[in-house]
Amino acid sequence: MYYSHSYWHSAEKRDSPMRKLALLLANLLIVANGCVISPRRTVGSTGGSGGGNSEFSISANPTSQIITAGGSATYTISISAVNGFTGTVSLSASSSDSNIIASFDNTTIIGGSGSAVLTVSTTAATPASNATITVTATDSSNNVSQNVAVTATIQAAASTAGAMSAAASVATQPGCVNTPAGSTAQRVSFPLSPAKGFTATFSVTSSSSTMDASLGFFALSSSKQPSLSSMINFSPAGIIQVRDGDSFIASAVPYAAGETLQFRLVENLPATTYSLFVTSPDAAEVPLATELQVPPDQRGTTTLGGWGLIVNAPEGATLAVCNLSLQ
Secondary structure (H helix, E strand, C coil): CCCCHHHHHHHHHHHHHHHHHHHHHHHHHHHHHCCCCCCCCCCCCECCECCCCCCEEEEEECCEEEEECCCEEEEEEEEEECCCCCCCEEEEEEECCCCCEEEECCCEECCCCEEEEEEEECCCCCCCEEEEEEEEEEECCCCEEEEEEEEEEEECCCCCHHHCEEECCEEEEEEEEEEECCCCCEEECCCCCCCCEEEEEEEEEECCCCCEEEEEEEEECCCCCEEEEEEEEECCCCEEEEEECCEEEEEEEECCCCCEEEEEEEEECCCCEEEEEEECCCCCCEEEEEEEECCHHHCCCCCCCEEEEEEEECCCCEEEEEEEEEC
16 A cells, blocks of 8 residues: 555654653653762762772860970760761871871771871970870872861970979979870979068869869878868869868869869968969959868978879879969
């Protein structure tokens, strides 16, 4: 049978809507059964480590420390896996101060999570400054890195007892004594012994708001060996406590990490009493307590052998006592 050209042309017109509908249905089926790529970034893994994602977080604890020149401080750097990451992360550190050395006890975190100890070291010649240490964690197989920054406040090196100056009834100790948690009681001897009483002024900066630290004066014990007679306590509750005889009592004055408080302590040795005053930043001096009983080991003594401090906790915390003046 013969069909004219006009017949075929009209047939194509009749089929055209049907073809378009068929193509549309086919495209819908492809989309419904195909793969939809989510916005979350994925990367290929090598050797099966890391799953399909290079995702991890980095954190530091603490994020700030106070270091006396010549000393060091430690920070815990933690890597946490995200979305099942099991790859290997390398750690490196850089400092804004070339006089500071930053090092790790371990520079490789395997398995996607773990921690390392960052040690920030100074020398006696390191100048006072606020330094930033940037820690970089890198997954080199996927060219992914994360950063975290910690700070170190460098204070001038503490003077030795021999460097203290004495003029008439006045002794001053410039610089700071910085004591880390877990160390033995730090003692700084007086170049002279106050006879009837004295007024001491000094500043104190804690690196944590949950300290367990005490400072006071050394008195001769029954064994004739000086022992630390604590009078001020930085309590774990974030409150300053003061000694009244045999025990500590809480004051109404809080303290905070990195905050410097100025103290004035007036002690009357013959009367076995003392009063304590404090000045917070941008505030006027207020009494912590007055006419308190001195600790038992100071009763009956007419001289003191020096001042000192001890820090029990938390791990990695420090307490800095600076610029003590005795009159």
